[in-house]
Amino acid sequence: MERRDRTLALSGLNFHVTEWGDEAAWPIVMLHGIRGFAETFVEVAKALQPGFRVIAFDQRGRGATDWDPQHNYYTDTYVADLHSVVSHLGLQRFDLLGHSMGGINAIVYAASHPQQVRRLVIEDAGPGAFEASDGATRIRKEFATTPHRFDSWDAASEFMRALRPTVREEARQQRLRSMLKESPEGGFTWRYDHVGIAATRLNPDTSRAVDLTPHVKAIDCETLVVRGGRSDYLQPEMVAHMQALNPRIEALEIPDAGHYIHDDQPEQFAQAVSDFLRREEQETTKEVDR
Template sequence: MGSSANAISESPAEGWFTNEGLNLRFVEWGSPEKPAIVMLHGLRSYAHTWEPVALALLDRWRVIALDQRGRGRSDWDPKGNYYTEDYVRDLEALADHLALRRFVLLGHSMGGANGFVYAARHPDRVAALVVEDMGPGASANSGGADRIRRELNETPSSFATWSDAAAFWRRIRPDISAEALQSRVKHSLKQGEDGMVTWCHDAVGIASARLSAAPGKIVDLWPHVEALQMPTLLIRGANSDFLSAATAEDMCRRNARIRRADVPGATHYVHDDNLAGFNAVLQDFLTRVLGSSASWI
């Protein structure tokens, strides 16, 4: 791995581990000697979505981003087990594989739900938690949840050209930055043998799990939010249609360890819409955590 930011950006270290018969991939930036942050992406995203966040942290942190099952280059689950409990077991396997004794955990949306559950179960391993625009009930009863369900039903299985694929992402993510759009096209799509541009993730399996989850597969996040024992930062997009201001306020009221930051000019996809704003509140929080938790480095 190169020492410059550009070299790191071009070729982060890549690693693999196996859980429940699936080969799962992660990428990492930074020195293994530094304290670790594990980052979990959202429903239809990928590990490299965190690259511009990671590159701003390398002076003090080691950043590890997981291609969660069915996404990026990780295996698709032939059984279609794309539910919170499955993702949490994968995260447990990753932490054990890397022998992470203590680390910061960051998750966006679906990754945030996974983060709440893991952190509540493993307070000894999670030094601090950061959740981007996720809270109890948001996945089921919000305008954003309805929008995501519509998107899943209306998403084409393939595109004739890369331009068509980029136009699709721009249409459903009108606030996304040009850099984030370029990343999304590069890392979420591939060219098939027939010349069509298609998805890297298991679009059919993921949509099926999201749209028709049995009641027993849906996790009530409130007990996990209330059980958190570590400093927690809730980053909300000020224009989010997914996590309401009222729910975010209630989360902070129910657990005094949670502090909230609303990022202006951002929807549910905070780090894609306003990277500078996201990085500013994240780095301020991490500076506080690092300063008060030097013993776990």
């Protein structure tokens, strides 16, 4: 599978962008979660070949993208960053997928740019999940208790196994390779801005909080919400509420998956995404067959 990496200078920061697939194919942009990275979507990108140009980028403060010295890690800024990336790449219309924090950003963007987003996939995110779920409590606790550095790779691996017990070891190691770097003090430290992101998550500016409800109502494209059957973040009643708000929203639950569906059940998640995005092509084929 063809892969391309580039750096875009936008809004005073350097953004690392990764693409998979034919550059002339239909584009889909993918947004990772709060401590994620572009590479997390590689298996989904493979499942969408051929036929899709998959574009993912390390959002500010993560991966190979610059950290924000002002700790400006809020939804409005992430959405503005997405708009800058899309504009720079010259994308007029595309599909959009987001996980967790990326899902929040994707909802707001799709609602604000209905002419650009053809189809929307939300992985385990929605109104109430960020504020009031057990998963939100877990994430805040993790930010408060995560070590700044590790003495060894084994120590980091042990920490990640305790943090993500249901995730495949291969996925955990991939995550660590993308999330850690050698520390000047020896051992390893985080590649993402743990201090800045934690400060924003634990002590946010409440005036910049986003109410997702009006944005969910405003979505004007076909939308698929995918929930992990064991997720502690997006609850079934939250999904039902989203569908009540907007009839264009479909829902799918993948059993034996937690909040990180694309890590816990990568094949099922990739198949669900592929089926949804290729639906028109499939229906057209059926009409021809008749």
